[in-house]
Amino acid sequence: MQRRSMLLGALGALAASGATPAVAAAGEVLERPARASALAGARLITGIARAGNWLVAIGQRGHVVLSDDGGQRWTQATVPVSSDLTAVRFVDAQVGYATGHDGVVLGTRDGGLHWSRLLDGRQANALALDRMQRRAAAPHASEEDRRLLAEAQRNAEAGPDKPFLDVWFADADNGFVVGAYGLVLHTADGGKTWASWFDRVDNAGLLNLYAIHAAGGALYIAGESGLLLKLDPEAGRFRALASPYKGSLFGLAATQAGLLAFGMRGHAFLSMDEGASWAAVKTGLGASIVASAVGADGTLALVDQGGGIAISGDGGRNFAVPALQSQLPLAAVAFSGNTALVLGGPRGLRSIELISKDK
8 A cells, every 4th residue: 555755745845834825725625526637547646555356546636546457547536525645445345445635534435436525634623622622621631631732722723734644444444544743533433433542642742643554463553753653452542662763664564474664765674573573674775665565475565765666575574676677756556466566656657567576
């Protein structure tokens, strides 16, 4: 699935832009359906997921395109917003979810042909504010509750200007979305209702949360400045793990060997003991790793911002970098066959056949 090359720049622009223009722009794109375009698959693509035998790719201005022939031809889906989308995940051939800027969460029940808006930044801000107001008003309120209340108030005043950056669902009903400045929301009914987990994460610095993924029966989050979190189901809280890295981690992949975290400057780390310890692995990539995909046979692919691709046949312990005829910036990857990849980035979608997954 997914991710991050253009989002990092977008977050930087967001921090520098100020809130007022963002509020107006967000209000417009949240109410304006994605425009039909013959070039939807040729523009910025930020995520690709499999939905049964179909591939579903997301990108700029609410564009979603689908392919049933391994990425040779693409058909545009119907989407109710024109916000830039950031991540997509399917739980089966029909049910899928996507996230985006302006606090957007979308859902589909027909394999990605039609999408509905399940959440936006206005609602997400209101949920966080309501929760923190109630916690801060309680007799046992802590200084941390009051600090998070002030942050929730600032977010509400700024408007729906913060993106969700990843999505994970255990099934059609139960899932999480994570995003900028520590945003975490949970649903237990397929997105009909949401609960803010703003105060249920070990993230005192409100660092950006870039990825959420399950591995070995546990759920993990990766984020800015090497942040790694693991869900404690009994406490209902994401607890911090000791991190092997101080740079940002943009993605997580469940592999045959364990859990792989990857991020800036080609760095990747493998845990084979549910996050208790991590070992650095050599990916052969030099730019920031922004997306991963796991094939039906367990083959793992990583792609970086510079267009590099790394392939592992042993769950992420070792990687090889295949020879490519050309390299274009990348943000998304998916397998369309055992040795065929569909790639997405600023210049849209393309397919390649790897010479060998072992080379």
